Structure formats: structure tokens, C-alpha cells
Amino acid sequence: MIITCPFCGPRDSSEFVYREEGGRTRPDPASTDQAAWNAYVYERVNTAGDHEEIWQHSGGCRSHLRVLRNTVTHKILDVTLARETGKAEKPA
């Protein structure tokens, strides 16, 4: 697989580390909602198809990336900086 890093350009996947399934939101650290914490820590959508995930370019610029990748074909559809996604999701 070739992942196109927004900073470094197209690079082999061996330069990157898969971190986790994307689209998950950590509950407020003060929250004592056990179900919400369980869902965040242990539950996964595990999609067969287009899958949002977080990778890190650990062998390059070290940025955290949000990658949209198809888990059936391994085709990479979109790569953006994870922090930009995070900003967009934060309530105003």
C-alpha cells in the first residue's frame, strides 16, 4: 500500500503505523458513564468496505493522519491531517 502523506507525498505503508479505527470520540474525562467508556475503549465498527482510520507517519514527519481506506480492496481513498478532522468535529 502507498499512503500519500500531506507533508511527505506518496510513501510506502511500512513507514506508517496503524493506530486505531477513526471516528471514535473519547468521552469527557470527567464522565462516569460506564457504557460510553466501554463503547469508546472496546467497541469497534470494523467495517468491511470504506473504513475511517488513524495512522501515524512514524518513519517520516510523525504526523497523525486520518485515512479513508477500503478494507476489502486496500485502496486508499483519502488522507488528511487528523488534527484538522478533530478541529472540524469540535463544537463551536
Next chain:
Amino acid sequence: MREYSAYTLLKNALSGNRDWKPAWRKPDPKPSYDVIVIGGGGHGVSTAYYLAKEHGVTNVAVLEKGYLGSGNVGRNTTAVRSNYLLPENHRFYEHSMDLWENLSYDLNYNVMFSQRGCLNLAHTPGQLDEYIRRGNALRHSGIDSELMSVAQIKKLVPALDTSGSARFPILGGVMQWSAGTARHDAVAWGYARGADRRGVDIIENCEVTGFLRDGDQVTGVTTSRGEIRAKKVAVAVAGSTGRVMKLAGIETMPIESQVLQAFVSESLKPILDTVLTFGMGHFYAAQSDKGGLVYGGALDGYNSYAQRGSLPLVEEVHSEMLALFPSFASLRVLRSWGGLCDMSMDGSPIITTGPLPGMYLNAGWCYGGFKATPASGWCFAWTIAKDEPHALNAPFTLDRFQRGILIDDKGQGATPNLH
């Protein structure tokens, strides 16, 4: 008269081998069954076998999307061992070992179970300490475990680079002599035949496309060969667990599907007569009875349903092999493949009633499901027949994640790609 014996072999040889029965029938699905098992892999067919044999439940169908044994049971690295750290795992995997030891006789089918031992190599003093701890834990549970010196290891596996100048010098190892290998195809075929002879319908090329529901209650499945109703529906589909559970409206599971690759080399004369694991990375190898080395390494490390891996892992596995066996550099690789692994959040399996009424789930085997095949089926059959887990699989429930009672043998946390 047992179906396979020296006598029947001779008799059929004299009559030109025309009178053998097929190992299992090819029945059409009936409209309803007492139990449907989704998934004709090792765990599915062993579940059906023990339902019939131990609990007298014979009105059972096993539904398989492809052909029997076409998934991970037909292609894995065949290691059978019980050398875990935690007592829940000791009890479960030792039960599996007990069943393995009598399996060929029980099934009247030679599964070629070969107790050639499993040796974990240590390359740092810290790792050796950790192995000693695990060995002691095993011995407390009555499971054999023996610490081996470099001299003993050198004698056992002369091809290993045991010199101090190796890339990762070997400091010792821990051996489970009762571990070994079995012939994976024979395990699937033997269980399938045993289940079939007791009345179980094994229905191949029958893909489940949805679940029939009456409120919450699961009452059957829709398939590519029509609707089939059942009082109980059991799911044993390994890497496809996420996809099948979504058909039942369950959107998330504590499971990620990842790809694991394995490799077979060209045939060699006997050179490795134990199952060997490398400690400074992730590499394990055994030699098959045909002479090929069967070996593998770590997961590729990302979610995948593709049943194929990528090249960086191929390079990593072979570099680890050569760190142990420099002489294998001229060996040619015959074939490689990638399989779907249902990686659970604590690295341990799930054998449970639910999560819906009328449904039973067997999943989360990570990449160690083959050795568990007998105990998995045995415990799952018990759970289905009695609507409650046996003491051996009671710790392996789905709600252990909510309750915080994880069975994390490696202490790795909820990071499936590192288990």
C-alpha cells in the same frame, strides 16, 4: 465395525476402492432445525460434532458459505499448545489438549497429532525471566514446561544459530513437550464426517444473508438457498464476525478483523522436529510431514477483509527466519497466503450465549484458533445445549469487557494489532 481400519482398508483395496462412502453427504437444507451453526470451519463442525455426540442434539445444520474447511482451518500454521500465562487459559487450552490427545481415535480419522514440543526462544535476560515466570505458572496448573539451556537447544535444533555472534544471541528457552502440530484439513474433515454420521446436515455453498427475527428473538436465517428456521442459531465465523453480526443489527463488537500471513517453503529433509518461536520479533516455524517449513509472523497490523497481506511483512518474517537459521537463505518459498483473524480486544476468545435471545456466539480467536478447535466446539456445544456456559468457558463471555474482567494474557490492552 469402525469405518476406517486396517481391515476395511484391505477389503476396499481388494475391491478396487469402489465401495467407500463419501465422508459426508451433500444434503439440501430442511425448512427447520433445532440448531443452526453458521460457519463450516473447524470450530463450526466441531461444535456440531459435540452437540450430537455429547448432548444428543442431532437435528443440526452447519451452513458454510464456501466449501467445508475453506477458511482458516484449511490454511494455518497448525501449532497446538497450551503454554499460556493465565489460569483461565490454562484450564481451557488444557481441556483442548486432552481432546487432541484422543482425537484420532475418537473421530476414527487420523488427524496426525504429533506432540513434538513447542520451544519459545529467549534472547534477553528479561525475556528469560518472563518465560520462567510463565513456566512456573504452567507447572502450578499441572501443565508441563521445561527451561532449556543453550546447549540443550543446540542439541535439539542443530540448524539454529546458537553462537554468541548471532544477530540476537539465544540465551535459553522454555519448552512445552506436550505441544505439537496436527494436520489441519484432517481436523475439519474428521469432525465433519463424525457430525454427518450422527445426523448433522453439512450444507456447503450456503451463504447466510440475514436473520429471521420475532421481536428480539432470533428464529432462523435467510440464506442463498432459502429460509431456514431454527430454535437456536450459533455463529462461528471467525474473521467474518463483524459482517455477520451486522446482518443481525449489531453494529459494533469488541473485535477487529485483521490479516495474518503464513508461508510454506519447498520440501527439506528433516531439519526441525519441534515448533519453534523467535523471541525478538514475531516468528514461528514447524516442519510439515511433507518436509516443507510452515512458518509465519505478526499480523500486517491494520484492519482488512482482503485475505491477502502486503510485502513489508513478507520481508520482516523472512529476515527473522534468517536471524535464527542463516542456512535457510537459499531456501525457496513455495506459497504464502493471508487469512482473516478476528482480533479481540484482550486477545482472548468469546464463547457465549447471546448477544440476542436465540443466538450464540463463538468468536475472537485472534490468530490462535486452530489449537482451540476441540475445546471451542466442546464448550460451545455445551453452551448451546444447556443455555449457559460450561465452567471452562464461563470466563470467556462477551460482557467481560463491560465488567472489566479481561483475560489479557499478554497484558497488551485494547490494541488488537499487538496481541
